[in-house]
Amino acid sequence: MRLPCLPVIPLLAASTLLFAAVPPADPRQSLMDAMVTELTRNQQQLQLKGHEPPYFMSYQLKDYDQYAIGARYGALFTDGTSHDRRLSADVRVGSYEFDSSVPEEMDFLVSTKGTSFFARPDGPIDDSPMALRTALWLLTDEKYKSALAQFLKKKGEDVYTVEDPKRPPSFSKEKPNVHVQAPVAFPFDREKWRKVARTLSGRFNAHPELFDSDVRITADKVVRIFVSSEGGRIITEETLYGLHITAVTRAEDGQLLDDSRDFYSPTEAGLPDDAKLAEATDKVISELLELRKAPAIDPYTGPAILAPEASGVLFHEAVGHRLEGHRQDDDREGKTFRGQEGKQVLPGFLSIFDDPSTRTMSGEPLNGYYLFDEEGVKGQRVTLVEKGVLRSYLLSRQPVEGFLLSNGHGRSQGTQKPVARMANLIVDSSKQVSDVELKRQLIAEAKRQGKPYGLIIRDITGGNTNTASYGYQAFKGVPRMVYRVDVKDGKETLVRGVEIVGTPLSAVNRVLATGQKQGIFNGFCGAESGMVPVSTVAPAVLLQEIELQRTMEGKDRPPILTSPSAASQASAKNQ
Known part of the structure; x- marks a missing residue:
């Protein structure tokens, strides 16, 4: 006797539902x-x-x-x-x-x-x-x-x-x-x-x-x-x-x-x-x-305003790299801040911290965000400088005297060995003024120093620094949009052909005041452990003195002929 087929249908349907409910393997x-x-x-x-x-x-x-x-x-x-x-x-x-x-x-x-x-x-x-x-x-x-x-x-x-x-x-x-x-x-x-x-x-x-x-x-x-x-x-x-x-x-x-x-x-x-x-x-x-x-200007030493992005590069190069933990115990390093814990290292109105757990700032994403560093340690906010006083360092699992635990800053590119690196470096200031007042103070300081003009650096392509003990403790920044501010009438004139140079502690200790708005510089930083994504958040700063040297001048001719597209456009107009 043949069994009825009807009961088989719901069994197949239930089986199908059962398999569909099992999520695919990860x-x-x-x-x-x-x-x-x-x-x-x-x-x-x-x-x-x-x-x-x-x-x-x-x-x-x-x-x-x-x-x-x-x-x-x-x-x-x-x-x-x-x-x-x-x-x-x-x-x-x-x-x-x-x-x-x-x-x-x-x-x-x-x-x-x-x-x-x-x-x-x-x-x-x-x-x-x-x-x-x-x-x-x-x-x-x-x-x-x-x-x-x-x-x-x-x-x-x-x-x-x-x-x-x-x-x-x-x-x-x-x-x-x-x-x-x-x-x-x-x-x-x-x-x-x-x-x-x-x-x-x-x-x-x-x-x-x-x-x-x-x-x-x-x-x-x-x-x-x-x-x-x-x-x-x-x-x-x-x-x-x-x-x-x-x-x-x-x-x-x-x-x-x-x-x-x-x-x-x-x-x-x-x-x-x-x-x-x-x-x-x-x-x-x-x-x-x-x-x-724009005219090329001669080397300059005098007051300058760094716009927020340029200011961020200054703090990244001059301060941030020198607070990376592994540099404090390496005899090949200059150890700029070694033994300075609890001491004044910056003007009292400045504080600096690094926070890889911050994903956005003022609605803008930060490149340096991550959950865990390359050594499996949770990324943590660390106060580096508090009201000018050095408090801590950026730390990986390589301990530093007095700082024996990581704060989640062991970073690297690819398969390279992780070392302590910056993530989201954030600069805070309690001495803020408006942009108009910052410019007024720039002109006043230039006059006091007997300078015919001050400078405003509104954009910067990046920078580099030397922290090694066998070299000079110096940093360099490559500004792009530099304006000369006439002390007589405040007129701004675009100039070119200079780059920022200086010694780190001298530069950052000559900050006279900061702006009210923080700017974000997103990019990548290269060091011993490769290129890692980073951000710097900082206000504009007025420096009492900054040194600019001439860049490589270059004497190459531009292309002799016009481009094919330009030649084609010119030919079309003449017809």
């Missing part, structure tokens, strides 16, 4: 499980006979997705995507008090001795747990051998070193963090941005004096998986969209001049709309045309 979790499995195996078994096993290990996988579109002269030059995975392993021999860790450049020298093979830091872009474990196995083996060799070398060198009871531990003990961030959307409207790139770059064609230009749109997503032998288990995702407009020209005397606008946002929708981008492009064009005609 590939990030399977990758983390593979990392934990290999970490545990090495932690339990990795030991060269007669020598110490690792006391600490951590693995990190970074999954990179990128879109990049670039256009010049109204046409696309770049249109690509990339997907890459990179691995890093931190393997330490010894103990928290004294271990094998050394600066990355010294570790490299040890690890290359007597070997003809190097484990590649590439990770599989397929979600293959066994392939991932195999790549980590080779990397761990190499790191352990290098760490063991370095540990023995350090122990030998320690025989010749005077005992220092104040020597800080090699590695800080931190509470492990467990955090799995939800996936972050990563849209990219390729057709839209192709059109934007072509349109914006085409606006430069009408100005043959600007002989080269570039419009670049990038979108980057980084998925990071971190595991450690202490129990750290972290998955985070970060996205950063960038839009960059640049152009170059030459003045009649041959000096190369450039100008740009840079926009960053953690979301695609946060980038400026078409109207704002067109306005920014036209501003680059007009500023460069003005700079071509």
Whole structure:
């Protein structure tokens, strides 16, 4: 007898609903499980006979997705995507008090001795747990051998070193963090941005004096998986969209001049709309045309106002880098602020702190935001200078005398070793005046010093600084839009051809007053551990004295012929 078919239908429907209700597996979790499995195996078994096993290990996988579109002269030059995975392993021999860790450049020298093979830091872009474990196995083996060799070398060198009871531990003990961030959307409207790139770059064609230009749109997503032998288990995702407009020209005397606008946002929708981008492009064009005609000025020493973005670069270069923790105990460093804790180092109306946990300021996103640093420590706000008094340093898991715990500032690019770095450096002032009053004080100070003019620096491309003990403690800034302010009538005249130079403590201790509005400088900072996204938030500052030297003058001729587009336009008009 045949059974009726009707009851089968609801059973199939229920089964379908049951399977539909099960969420798809998270590939990030399977990758983390593979990392934990290999970490545990090495932690339990990795030991060269007669020598110490690792006391600490951590693995990190970074999954990179990128879109990049670039256009010049109204046409696309770049249109690509990339997907890459990179691995890093931190393997330490010894103990928290004294271990094998050394600066990355010294570790490299040890690890290359007597070997003809190097484990590649590439990770599989397929979600293959066994392939991932195999790549980590080779990397761990190499790191352990290098760490063991370095540990023995350090122990030998320690025989010749005077005992220092104040020597800080090699590695800080931190509470492990467990955090799995939800996936972050990563849209990219390729057709839209192709059109934007072509349109914006085409606006430069009408100005043959600007002989080269570039419009670049990038979108980057980084998925990071971190595991450690202490129990750290972290998955985070970060996205950063960038839009960059640049152009170059030459003045009649041959000096190369450039100008740009840079926009960053953690979301695609946060980038400026078409109207704002067109306005920014036209501003680059007009500023460069003005700079071509601007007079070059001689070297200058005297009072100056730095607009908020320029002020931020000053504090970043002159102060921020010198408060990075690892510089305080390194004999190769100048140690500008070593031993100054609790002492006055800046004017009493200035305070500085760094806060990677701040995502936005006045509605504008900050590049330096993150949840956890490269060592698995939560990013924390730290007060560096309070009312002119030094309070703390930017700290990774490399302790500093008197500061034995990390405040979540161990940062790096890619697979490089993390060191203490800035994130969102924020400058606060209790001596604020209006822009009008700041300019009045500039003129008054210039008169007092017998100067025919003061300066206003409204834009700056960036800067650099030397913190090493073998060099001079100095910094340099590259201003772009500099205005000479006549002390007689306050008239502002655009000038060119100078760059800011000076010694850090001298410069920042000559701040007389600040503006009321804070400006945001978003960008990237390069140092020992690579390029990392950073922000500086600061008000305009009036400096009692600033020194400007002449830039490289350049004597190159501009292109001899006009551009093809300009020649074509001229031909069309003559017909």
